[in-house]
Amino acid sequence: MISPASLPDAWGRFGPYGGKFAPEVLMPALEELESFYAQIKDDPAFKAELDGLLKDFVGRPSPLYFAERLTEYCGGAKIYLKREDLNHTGAHKINNAIGQVLIARRMGKKRIIAETGAGQHGVATATAAARFGMECVIYMGSVDMARQAPNVFRMRLLGATVVSVESGSKTLKDAINEAIRDWVTRIGDTHYVFGSALGPHPYPMIVRDFQKVIGEETERQMLEKEGRLPDHLVACVGGGSNAIGLFYNFLDKPSVKMVGVEAGGEGIASGRHAARFEGGVLGILQGARSYVLQTAQGQIAETHSVSAGLDYASIGPEHAYYRDAKRIEYTYATDDEALDGFHKLCRLEGIIPALESAHAVAHVLKLAPKLGKDQLMVVNLSGRGDKDMQTVMDAAPYMGQHGSAQ
Numbered sequence: 001m002i003s004p005a006s007l008p009d010a011w012g013r014f015g016p017y018g019g020k021f022a023p024e025v026l027m028p029a030l031e032e033l034e035s036f037y038a039q040i041k042d043d044p045a046f047k048a049e050l051d052g053l054l055k056d057f058v059g060r061p062s063p064l065y066f067a068e069r070l071t072e073y074c075g076g077a078k079i080y081l082k083r084e085d086l087n088h089t090g091a092h093k094i095n096n097a098i099g100q101v102l103i104a105r106r107m108g109k110k111r112i113i114a115e116t117g118a119g120q121h122g123v124a125t126a127t128a129a130a131r132f133g134m135e136c137v138i139y140m141g142s143v144d145m146a147r148q149a150p151n152v153f154r155m156r157l158l159g160a161t162v163v164s165v166e167s168g169s170k171t172l173k174d175a176i177n178e179a180i181r182d183w184v185t186r187i188g189d190t191h192y193v194f195g196s197a198l199g200p201h202p203y204p205m206i207v208r209d210f211q212k213v214i215g216e217e218t219e220r221q222m223l224e225k226e227g228r229l230p231d232h233l234v235a236c237v238g239g240g241s242n243a244i245g246l247f248y249n250f251l252d253k254p255s256v257k258m259v260g261v262e263a264g265g266e267g268i269a270s271g272r273h274a275a276r277f278e279g280g281v282l283g284i285l286q287g288a289r290s291y292v293l294q295t296a297q298g299q300i301a302e303t304h305s306v307s308a309g310l311d312y313a314s315i316g317p318e319h320a321y322y323r324d325a326k327r328i329e330y331t332y333a334t335d336d337e338a339l340d341g342f343h344k345l346c347r348l349e350g351i352i353p354a355l356e357s358a359h360a361v362a363h364v365l366k367l368a369p370k371l372g373k374d375q376l377m378v379v380n381l382s383g384r385g386d387k388d389m390q391t392v393m394d395a396a397p398y399m400g401q402h403g404s405a406q
C-alpha cells in the first residue's frame with residue numbers, strides 16, 4: 001500500500017534513497033531549515049501569502065487544456081496539457097522559487113543564493129528575490145553561461161549577481177558545488193534555494209510540496225471537465241520536480257498510471273544521455289542517495305541532452321523509491337524524438353514547448369495511439385520554448401529559411 005504522506009521518514013529517506021549526506025558545517029543550516037519548515041508549512045498566514053502570490057504574481061491556476069488536434073493526430077487517448085508554460089517566467093520552477101524565498105524571508109535571511117544550469121531556475125529565483133528586494137547571487141558554469149546568454153542577461157536585469165563557475169565541467173553540478181561552498185561561509189544570513197526535488201533533506205520534500213499544486217489543480221480541473229480522474233499522467237524528469245509535482249496528488253489513487261520520461265540523448269548505447277534509470281547505479285551525489293550516472297572509476301559521468309534542464313547525472317530520490325515500488329514507470333525519449341515532439345506540438349496546437357517538456361510530448365506520441373478513445377491523459381507542459389530557439393535553430397537550420405519542416 002502506497003502512503004505518500006509518510007515519506008520522507010524522519011531522516012529524509014524515501015526507503016533506501018534520499019537522506020542528508022552533507023558536510024558537518026552545513027548540518028546546522030539544513031536542520032534550521034527543516035525545523036522552520038515544519039513550523040510554518042501548515043501556518044494559515046504563510047499559506048495565504050503563498051496562495052496570493054501564486055494567483056496574482058505567478059498566474060495560477062495554470063489551465064488544463066484539451067489538445068484537440070494532438071488527440072486527433074494520435075487517434076487514441078484524449079490528451080490534456082497542464083499549462084505550466086503559461087506561468088510567470090515560463091515554467092513550473094517559479095512555484096518553488098517563490099515558496100522558498102518566502103520561507104527565507106520569514107527565517108530572517110537577507111541573501112538568496114542558487115545554482116542554475118540552463119538558467120531557468122536562476123531566472124525564477126532572481127525574479128522571486130527581486131519581488132522581495134533581497135540580495136541574490138546565482139552560480140552558473142561558464143559553459144552554461146555561454147550557451148544560455150539571454151538567461152544570464154535576464155538574471156542581471158532582475159538585479160542578481162551571476163557568478164561564473166570555472167571548475168570541473170563548468171556546468172550544473174559544478175555550479176551546485178560552488179553554491180554549497182558559498183552557503184558554508186554565509187549560513188547566518190543566506191538561504192540556498194535548491195531548484196529541483198534533489199539534494200539533501202529537507203530539499204526534496206520542500207520542493208515537492210511547493211510543486212504539488214500542479215497535481216492538485218489537475219484533479220480539480222479534470223473533475224470539472226470530465227467528471228472523473230485522469231487515467232494516464234506523463235511528465236519529463238530532470239531532477240524530478242515538475243513530475244513529482246503532477247504525480248504526488250495521484251500516488252494513492254491506484255487507477256491513475258504515471259510515466260516519467262528521462263533524456264535519452266543520442267541513445268543509451270551511445271553513452272551520451274541523461275537516463276539515470278537506464279545506465280545509472282546507486283550512489284550519492286550532492287547530498288542524496290539515488291541513481292547516479294558514473295564512470296567505471298566512480299566519477300560522475302558526463303551527461304548529454306538537447307535540453308539543458310534534463311541534463312543532470314542524478315535523479316530525485318522520491319522517483320527512485322516509486323520506481324522500485326512499481327508505482328511510477330520510467331522511460332526515455334532521445335534528442336531526435338524530443339525535437340519531433342517539439343515540432344508536432346508547434347504545428348498541431350500552436351504551442352512552442354520547452355525542449356524538456358517536448359520529451360514528455362514525445363512519449364505521448366508513442367503511448368496515446370495505443371490507448372482507447374475513452375482514456376484520459378494529462379501531459380505536464382513544464383515550460384515554454386522561447387529559451388530554446390537557438391538550440392532548435394541549430395538542429396533544424398532550414399526551417400527559418402523556408403518556413404516549413406517539410
Ligand SMILES: *Cc1c(COP(=O)(O)O)cnc(C)c1O
Nearest residue numbers: 238239240241242309356382383
Ligand atoms: C528545469 C526544467 C525541467 C527539469 O526539472 P525538473 O525538476 O525535473 O522538473 C523541466 N522542464 C522545464 C521547462 C525546466 O525548466
